[in-house]
Amino acid sequence: MKQKIGHTWENFLQRRYGVRLGRRYALAAAGxxxxxxxxxxxxxxxxxxxxxxxxxxxxxxxxxxxxxxxxxxxxxxxxxxxxxxxxxxxxxxxxxxxxxxxxxxxxxxxxxxxxxxxxxxxxxxxxxxxxxxxxxxxxxxxxxxxxxxxxxxxxxxxxxxxxxxxxxxxxxxxxxxxxxxxxxxxxxxxxxxxxxxxxxxxxxxxxxxxxxxxxxxxxxxxxxxxxxxxxxxxxxxWTQEFDKKQTANHPFFLASGKQQQHSMMSQSGDFRYYENQQFQSVSLPYGKDGKISMYIFLPKRNTNLNNFVKTLNAGNWDKWMTSFTKREGLVRLPKFxxxxxxxxxxxxxxxxxxxxxxxxxxxxxxxxxxxxxxxxxxxxxxxxxxxxxxxxxxxxxxxxTSARVPAEQPFRMIVDRPFFTAIRDNQTGSILFMGAIAEPK
The missing domain is CATH 3.30.497.10 (Antithrombin, subunit I, domain 2)
Structure with missing residues (x-):
């Protein structure tokens, strides 16, 4: 009996601590x-x-x-x-x-x-x-x-x-x-x-x-x-690359109201996503493990990028980072x-x-x-x-000198106007790059 208990405990330890771990994380940002x-x-x-x-x-x-x-x-x-x-x-x-x-x-x-x-x-x-x-x-x-x-x-x-x-x-x-x-x-x-x-x-x-x-x-x-x-x-x-066959010209609306045709990538699937009254946002991970992501923040049509930038601070950012949940949807993003x-x-x-x-x-x-x-x-x-x-x-x-929200309909996030983006290391929380894209080129 003692041998059996010892053997079982050994198996538990092996299962608990002997697992093979995934690769170290991937960084995305060049500076x-x-x-x-x-x-x-x-x-x-x-x-x-x-x-x-x-x-x-x-x-x-x-x-x-x-x-x-x-x-x-x-x-x-x-x-x-x-x-x-x-x-x-x-x-x-x-x-x-x-x-x-x-x-x-x-x-x-x-x-x-x-x-x-x-x-x-x-x-x-x-x-x-x-x-x-x-x-x-x-x-x-x-x-x-x-x-x-x-x-x-x-x-x-x-x-x-x-x-x-x-x-x-x-x-x-x-x-x-x-x-x-x-x-x-x-x-x-x-x-x-x-x-x-x-x-x-x-x-x-x-x-x-x-x-x-x-x-x-x-x-x-x-x-x-x-x-x-x-x-x-x-x-x-990208962890899930965009299909080049889905890339096509679509309108992009500048802050002035002027419209331009621009090459836009499209992808449907499950994303980490967050939306409130001011903006839509999505996380697009890199590499096999997705430990680095690009975050896209798109101000809603009743506001603008200038108003969004006024809300950018450490407190809001940390709150937003904990609000993303897995959700099905479509993302259309300009190449730039x-x-x-x-x-x-x-x-x-x-x-x-x-x-x-x-x-x-x-x-x-x-x-x-x-x-x-x-x-x-x-x-x-x-x-x-x-x-x-x-x-x-x-x-x-x-x-x-996060978890999926099954009751909600799939979202549509069409990034067709000025937006904010950041590249973040999700393991440490370190922000590697950030930017405001007024006009993709």
């Missing part, structure tokens, strides 16, 4: 953040607390011993993204917008490692990092990168960091080492007076983004001393391909980072007499029947 750095002031390394991951670890994470990113840092990155998008919307509300908040946040986190005093405080506030130690930030982004950069079938995600330093310029060793240790940054010394130096940086960026981002550095000013670059490339096929470029300095200054752009900036944990001169962001995205390809680049210059 590149390039940060150029030049001169600032003086301070000490700070914050030594070890990150305390607050996301629950899955059985697959435990077995693979993958680190779990601190949920507080992921949430902070998302809050920063919503604030940044709101500032960009003020300037470009009539254009197509597509940005990578995660990419910008990682690049600024690398720079944050060199900030001190009131400059560090201002950057921490803008980045929503108050109350989070520098070590927590660094450990969280290290863990997040490790978790995201684990492609599955039909999904590619590549993340790379590099520092391009002016030859013979003295940087604090602690600043360089933190970027090596936590961001796996490749550090290269260059003669910035050599006309070929910009080409070498651009070649690295182009290679890491599969040719989607080019010429992020036009010229290197005489007072330039450093470029910090974060490059992200994403390519994901967009290149976007913006100078982020005004938006970041409006978020409270203004000091970092002045001669009062304190980047003494990086080196002497340094300040941020510009923040340039470039992105690319293409959406078609197979899936999505995306990339982003941010150049920061630093200068010296």
């Amino acid at each position: 590149i953040v390039l940060m150029g750095v030049l001169g600032c002031s003086s301070v000490t390394d700070n914050q030594s607390a070890v990150a305390q991951p607050s996301l629950p670890a899955s059985e697959s994470q435990i077995k693979s011993k993958k680190p779990v990113p601190d949920a507080k840092v992921v949430a902070a990155s998302n809050r920063f993204g919503w604030k940044l998008f709101a500032e960009i919307w003020k300037k470009d509300s009539k254009k197509n917008i597509f940005v990578s908040p995660s990419s910008v946040a990682i690049a600024l986190a690398m720079t944050y490692n060199g900030a001190s005093g009131t400059t560090q405080q201002a950057m921490g506030k803008a980045l929503e990092l108050q109350g989070i130690s520098l070590n927590q930030v660094n450990n969280a982004y290290s863990a997040l990168t490790s978790l995201l950069e684990n492609p599955e079938e039909k999904v590619q995600l590549k993340i790379a960091n590099s520092l391009w330093a002016k030859k013979d310029f003295a940087f604090k060793s602690g600043f360089l080492q933190r970027n090596r240790d936590f961001y796996q940054a490749k550090i290269t010394n260059l003669d910035f007076q050599d006309s070929r130096s910009a080409g070498k940086i651009n070649q690295w960026v182009e290679e890491k983004t599969q040719g989607k981002i080019k010429n992020i550095v036009d010229t290197i000013p005489a007072n330039q001393v450093l470029f910090l670059i974060n490059a992200i490339y994403f390519k994901g096929n 391909k967009i290149n976007y470029e913006i100078q982020l300095k005004p938006a970041l200054a409006a978020l409270g980072m203004g000091e970092a752009f002045t001669d009062k900036a304190n980047f003494s944990a990086m080196g002497k007499n340094l300040a941020i001169s510009q923040v340039k962001h470039k992105t690319f995205v293409e959406v078609n029947e197979e899936g999505t390809e995306a990339a982003a680049a941010t150049s920061v210059g630093i200068v010296a």
Whole structure:
């Protein structure tokens, strides 16, 4: 009898813990953040607390011993993204917008490692990092990168960091080492007076983004001393690809009321779907496991995209993400391909980072007499029947000085007017890309 009980318990353990798990999740978003750095002031390394991951670890994470990113840092990155998008919307509300908040946040986190005093405080506030130690930030982004950069079938995600330093310029060793240790940054010394130096940086960026981002550095000013670059490339096929035979021209209505004929993809099936009085929304997953999705939010005809953007914030987003349920329906979505470029300095200054752009900036944990001169962001995205390809680049210059609802009828979501979209990692909740599409091209 004892042997039988023992055998039964052993079988239970094997059934409970010996199951084969699905592949790690798929990331979809391409972002590149390039940060150029030049001169600032003086301070000490700070914050030594070890990150305390607050996301629950899955059985697959435990077995693979993958680190779990601190949920507080992921949430902070998302809050920063919503604030940044709101500032960009003020300037470009009539254009197509597509940005990578995660990419910008990682690049600024690398720079944050060199900030001190009131400059560090201002950057921490803008980045929503108050109350989070520098070590927590660094450990969280290290863990997040490790978790995201684990492609599955039909999904590619590549993340790379590099520092391009002016030859013979003295940087604090602690600043360089933190970027090596936590961001796996490749550090290269260059003669910035050599006309070929910009080409070498651009070649690295182009290679890491599969040719989607080019010429992020036009010229290197005489007072330039450093470029910090974060490059992200994403390519994901839909879990259920659109049938090209169903693609046809249909009208798309611009905010002005003007009508255009546009190539629209169509698909019927079961989707994660949410609708309220203001909008319809659908989740379109990538890869075999669907751990990364593109979310489409379509304002209803009695409102518009401008009114929808006013409701975008962390609280509403989190509430919406828990409201999706599986439902049968039809989705018609325009194919589109967009290149976007913006100078982020005004938006970041409006978020409270203004000091970092002045001669009062304190980047003494990086080196002497340094300040941020510009923040340039470039992105690319293409959406078609197979899936999505995306990339982003941010150049920061630093200068010296659910369940099915059977009772409901199948929905119809015809995306034939301006809409909002986001690419989200569903496991961590990290928002990789977001954009407002006024006119698909």
